[in-house]
């Protein structure tokens with residue numbers, strides 16, 4: 001049985017994602033994303049499940065920073081969950097003065113809180129389930145939690161199914177230490193971190209290596225390198241798998257231009273096939289390479 005660390009405690013959305021991504025495996029909650037990732041790095045876990053991005057609030061900075069630093073980890077699978085929240089309080093609570101949750105969750109119910117609990121102060125907790133624990137312990141009056149949290153904590157539902165934006169979704173990754181990559185499926189995502197020199201046009205040059213090969217980006221985020229003000233690392237996701245000639249060609253070109261960290265190639269949860277433009281398919285890259293080889297051999301190419 002694999003040991004899978006997840007961003008907990010019990011009752012987070014991430015736990016639900018971990019159950020979907022690693023069914024039947026041995027799941028252990030960790031209080032922070034960093035601790036879950038470090039459990040994989042130091043061998044206490046075989047893999048970790050962590051949130052990467054939400055359709056309303058964007059990336060989870062702790063995940064980007066956790067994957068960008070430390071020893072390399074690679075994503076091998078992803079899951080996308082619909083996100084709607086419950087507001088949980090102790091039985092019989094009459095006055096709600098503080099409402100706690102993960103900052104990403106608070107940002108997704110801001111309008112609901114303003115309309116329904118206008119006198120409550122929103123307080124950041126380490127996760128939606130940690131907020132529920134805080135309510136049980138009397139630290140907060142209410143928590144904005146995943147609906148499943150009610151199964152783990154002796155609390156009552158003040159409201160459920162709440163979300164300022166309908167159809168909100170969060171994408172989660174299953175990461176592990178570098179090893180054999182998952183097989184390419186034709187509907188894959190590759191993730192890299194690019195750290196380039198702070199020169200005019202650097203980012204445009206990096207992106208042009210992908211655009212020139214008609215590789216469709218799915219996400220681009222910049223995070224500060226942290227120890228040098230004004231310098232950034234670029235987290236880039238795009239369609240395709242490193243085992244494909246067109247993607248390997250692009251990464252070979254990028255590697256000449258900047259420092260790269262590979263964060264994995266894995267099947268997309270939505271199974272959307274990669275966009276392939278005319279002349280930019282894998283066979284086109286193989287044919288072009290075969291033509292060069294033929295010319296080198298002096299054949300009539």
Ligand SMILES: O=C(O)C(=O)C[C@]1(C(=O)O)C=C[C@@H](O)C=C1
Pocket residue numbers: 007011012013014015051053054060083102104105126127128129146170
């Ligand atoms: O705290 C949780 O329940 C989490 O799994 C984290 C998280 C996030 O980081 O975005 C996951 C999904 C929701 O968007 C809100 C919080």
